Amino acid sequence: MSAQVWLVFCTACVILFALPSPISFKVASYAAIRGKRAFVASVVGATLGIVTTVTAASVVVAGSEFLPSTVLDIIQWAGTGWLMLFSLWTLATPAARESNADNDNLRGKTFGTIFTDCFVIAALRLRYFGFFIAFLVQFVNGTRNVIEMVLQMQAAVLLLTVVCLIFQASFSRLTITSVRRMSVTKKLRNPKRTHFIAGRAVTAGYRRIAA
Structure with a gap:
């Protein structure tokens, strides 16, 4: 691929992995609470989980090379739409659904359990799976070896994730502070929930006055 294409790909991956997310929150929590061994186990587990997701997405993308060009164009346009929805979803969804307190309440206790916990949360992120399918398919145009391209992208993802x-x-x-702040901000921006609470409060006030 050209230098420009590689720059776009690497920039998108860095933005994706740098955003506060449940994965980064989990890794940072283990590192902050459990120490150096947890640091290594969480980073390695989350990295391999993300690479597993990319590998699964790559298999799907590699198969798209055999599709007719018209169908491939439709898939690429659909992928572009999904990337736009992914961006909106990322901005609208709380980054941390469960903000652990700064104490010993994490699941993993040993190196193996910490590794497994971080691997599972990263490998089962369907949002990442959909992102990489929609993103990688944009680079399929029939003029290059798809298998070689996918392997190169997997190596880049591995390095950038680490x-x-x-x-x-x-x-x-x-990291923990950033994730919690983002989650709280997004929850406060939920207008339906705010209007519901405000409506309950007003109703309760009228009932008290009437009584």
Whole structure:
């Protein structure tokens, strides 16, 4: 691929992995609470989980090379639409659904259980799976070896994931604070919930006055 295409791909991956997310929150929590062994186990587990997701998406994308060009164009346009929805979904969904307190309430206790916990949460992220299918299919045009391209992208994802997760785990307190702040902000921006609570409060006030 050209340098411009590689730059676009790597930039998108860095933005994806650098955003506060349940994965970064989990890795940072283990690093902050459990120490150096948990640091290594969580980073390795989350990295391999993401790479597993990319590998599964790559298999689907590699198969799209055998589709007619018209069908492939439709899939690429649909992938572009999904990427736009993914961006909106990421901005609208709380980054941390369960913000662990700064105490010993994480699932993993040993190196193996920490590794498994982080691997599972990363490998089962259907949002990432859909993102990589929609993103990788944009680079399929029949003029290059898809298998070679996918392998190169997997290597790039592996490197970028390790760098981002090590950074987030090294500055674990900052990562945790960022995720919690994003979650609280998004919850407060829910207008339906706010109007519902306000309506309940007004109704209760009228009932008290009437009584």
